[in-house]
Amino acid sequence: MSRPKIRLFVDHPLGPGQTVPLSREQANYLFNVMRLSVGAEVAVFNGSEGEWRATVIEAGKRAGTLDCVEQIAPQQRPPDLWLLFAPIKKARTDFIVEKAVELGAARICPVQTDFTNAERIRQDRLQAHAVEAAEQCLGTYVPPVDDLRKLSDLLADWPEDRHLVFADESLLGARESLAAAPEAEKWAILIGPEGGFSPQERERLRALPFVTPISLGPRILRADTAAVAALTLWQSERGDWR
Amino acid sequence: MSRPKIRLFVDHPLGPGQTVPLSREQANYLFNVMRLSVGAEVAVFNGSEGEWRATVIEAGKRAGTLDCVEQIAPQQRPPDLWLLFAPIKKARTDFIVEKAVELGAARICPVQTDFTNAERIRQDRLQAHAVEAAEQCLGTYVPPVDDLRKLSDLLADWPEDRHLVFADESLLGARESLAAAPEAEKWAILIGPEGGFSPQERERLRALPFVTPISLGPRILRADTAAVAALTLWQSERGDWR
Structure with missing residues (x-):
């Protein structure tokens, strides 16, 4: 499976089966600008738990929800x-x-x-x-x-x-x-x-x-x-x- | 004497007493935008003969002339x-x-x-x-x-x-x-x-x-x-x- 092209930073915990609410700006970007709908895949990261493949499970004009599927990249940490x-x-x-x-x-x-x-x-x-x-x-x-x-x-x-x-x-x-x-x-x-x-x-x-x-x-x-x-x-x- | 603040690239030979004609854009910049007049000093370089202090000897709306005074920096040449x-x-x-x-x-x-x-x-x-x-x-x-x-x-x-x-x-x-x-x-x-x-x-x-x-x-x-x-x-x- 190829890596999803769209990557989003989310300020939310990530893990298997974890649902992730989208901000209004993110919902607008995914569903109005990029025209994704339920079932589409994106990559998400929160700065501490690596990168995850996630599926759109709710797609509204001003809100939406993702469902975390699996980790696809480990968390990086740059030198101090x-x-x-x-x-x-x-x-x-x-x-x-x-x-x-x-x-x-x-x-x-x-x-x-x-x-x-x-x-x-x-x-x-x-x-x-x-x-x-x-x-x-x-x-x-x-x-x-x-x-x-x-x-x-x-x-x-x-x-x-x-x-x-x-x-x-x-x-x-x-x-x-x-x-x-x-x-x-x-x-x-x-x-x-x-x-x-x-x-x-x-x-x-x-x-x-x-x-x-x-x-x-x-x-x-x-x-x-x-x-x-x-x-x-x-x-x-x-x-x-x- | 401090280095002139304004520096211009000119496509013209430079040397002691050498007069240097200004392009229309350069004359506009010096005399309309920066409001310099005859006697003002600028620095000029041509990419091969170092940097020179030069004096404005003619200042028109669309043209002008500089007079080279002395070299103030040697020609640099980067690695190949x-x-x-x-x-x-x-x-x-x-x-x-x-x-x-x-x-x-x-x-x-x-x-x-x-x-x-x-x-x-x-x-x-x-x-x-x-x-x-x-x-x-x-x-x-x-x-x-x-x-x-x-x-x-x-x-x-x-x-x-x-x-x-x-x-x-x-x-x-x-x-x-x-x-x-x-x-x-x-x-x-x-x-x-x-x-x-x-x-x-x-x-x-x-x-x-x-x-x-x-x-x-x-x-x-x-x-x-x-x-x-x-x-x-x-x-x-x-x-x-x-």
Whole structure:
């Protein structure tokens, strides 16, 4: 039996014979947009119990119910890597969230730095974006997206067993710079805004015992490119691309 | 003296005292949008002679002239790496071109594969996009963007001294897989369309003496993510991020 083409994230327990109610948006998508009816198959995942084949047992205009049949993929869990980034323009912020899901970040933390323009974010919209990215890329894990926090506050009560890397343009040697970080179980990557970090932030970061500066090559990268490049570099050196 | 904020690509020789005519679009941008006038400073580069400080000596509504003052940055040249990719949706294709410029590809080659939807591309628009990416990211090199070609034709007269890598989902170990490629001076990365390569393409690629399959981790990546991840991996292992 082939894998169902449509994949849905549901905030509900999954198991053999488990019925799963659909949200209004999901019912609209399945029955009005995709024109599925009773008996059709979809794949569902809830972020903790793997991916399941499910059958439509009720199909209404504004509601519907699925019935879980069997697990078709195990639950994935990415390495314990947080991505901290300063929100930039809307499209590029959406992009960073999408790419963080695809590249296996465990948690997404928007941070306000000295040179960040954004005063607030739409956390619910970014979280929905993360769900959509997981649905489309065959992921079973959806990283939580935090509310915007000040970088200085986050650093003030940082868990010291979590190692933090940030891109420093003055360095050379991408792999070598990451190799200088200690062995650690828990990690975070910090990406600054387009204007970079302020001198004060840079100085503070360098002085912290749990921080290692890394290089992302000799060219100036946009913040969104830097996020993808840093996630790739980390996954290939320290994560699950090995 | 600080570096001028506005950077322009010009298709014209640069040198001390060299006058440089502006295109109609550039004159409009400088004098109508940015409201510069005679005496203002901009930075110019032509892709081969570095970056120069230049002064506005004529400012009209539809035309204008600059005078080159002094070189302020040397010409960059990225490693000899081509990026071959199958065009996807417009916004994501634009994105791949932008990221290829930022991450230091020497040439951008859109290719038509068995599962590529695009029949043609707007080469001029993609080239303009590459110029804009270089202007915004302080680059002095603009990779040429080729016209769309069939992958099969390109492989049929491939220069055998250029080593080609492509992402193969069945592999594990990103760095290890790239380490299996031989030493080479000239390189290319091939990224397939969202639907992947056809079985015939995959078989042909594997059989070619100048091709190495590489891994991009255990998750399914979109084509645009794969392009950025592969460029990052290559630059850090074989390129100028070392």
